[in-house]
Amino acid sequence: MARKMQVAKLELVDKSIQGSQMVAVLNKPYDISLHYAKIPEPGDGEIRIKVKWVGICGSDLETYRGTRSPEFLTTPVRLGHEVGGVIDKIGPNILGLHIGDKVTCRYVWGAFAQYIVCTPFNVKVLPQNFPLEEISLIEILPGVIHAAELAGIDQTKNVLIMGQGVSGLVLTQIMALHSPKSLAVTDLSDKKLELARKYGATHSYKVPRADMPAMDILGKDFPDGFDVVVPCLLEGDGMVDAVDCCAMNAKIIMYGCIGTCNRPMDFFKVHRKRLEIYSTEPRRDIDMRRFFQEGIQLVMDGLVNTYELVTDRLPLSRIDEAFKIRNSSNPDTIHVLVDCE
DSSP: OOOOOOOOOOOOTTTTSEEEEEEEEEEEEEEEEEEEEEEOOTTOOOOEEEEEEEEOHHHHHHEEEEEEEEOOOOBBBBOOOOEEEEEEEEEESSSSTTTTOOEEOSSEOOSBBEEEOOOOEEEEETTTTGGGGGGGGGGGGGHHHHHHHHTTTTTTOOEEEEOOHHHHHHHHHHHHHHOOOOOEEEEOHHHHHHHHHHTTEEEEEEEESTTTTTTHHHHHTTTOOOOEEEOSSSSSSSSHHHHHHHEEEEEEEESOOOOOOOSOOOOOHEEEEEEEEEEOOSSSSHHHHHHHHHHHHHHHSSOOOOOOGGGEEEEGGGHHHHHHHSHHHTTTTEEEEEEEO
């Protein structure tokens, strides 16, 4: 059974207590503030990471808005899982990891803090010359690479990626490496569409409104739909649009659209078109580790750009402002980083 997300404990203390750290806590939807908690100590088989950068992921944003299903989350809760940091303390019985190693994390939650504790399974060491600021987005690459493999893309496939936010732009870079017949993307932002074309999109379409059916725009060039559709939007309503954009016998790779769906879903259309729908999280832990390593190598080889996607950088002391920026309607906001050091 695949491992579950590791959630940082919420042990708040008075800031005057020695050995305390700043942490961000979501008290209720749209209400995130700073508190103080004990600096955790690594136990047997654990490591401690001094956190530098944490990106605000779409899943953080859904929880902030109160639209994400509870799963393992109840408020108050600590958010943050796109981590770039350095190992600063190692517990007993750890082999191979060292103090000073630069790492990214996966399957941790609660990283908007100065320190977190996790297991070796949750981290991947990066080269010392790898800039810390570029590390946080490594976290999404296992799911992105898995999405591309599930899609089975080759030179005969027309591919559509719906949405060019931070994950969508990384998906575009990975999908382009699979040499599709065409790679179409949609978004509300001219800036993001320009980046998508730079990253390999062959067709780009600006959607005037979020609720406008995509095929109203795409149908002229792709009247039969697409062989692979990857909805990379937060709202679940995007799945309705994704089904409409599919050709016969197409695949939908659900990278996004895991939020609430308020529009009726025509499941007969799914049946009639003989569609296959896949989730993107690797089912086996060993596959996640393999995709992790492949993603790091692609970034190191200069084939995936993560630095260019960062549009905003704010300190942990301004976490509320950082979330407001990420939640804003500014179409040019892509990736917001929080400096926790």
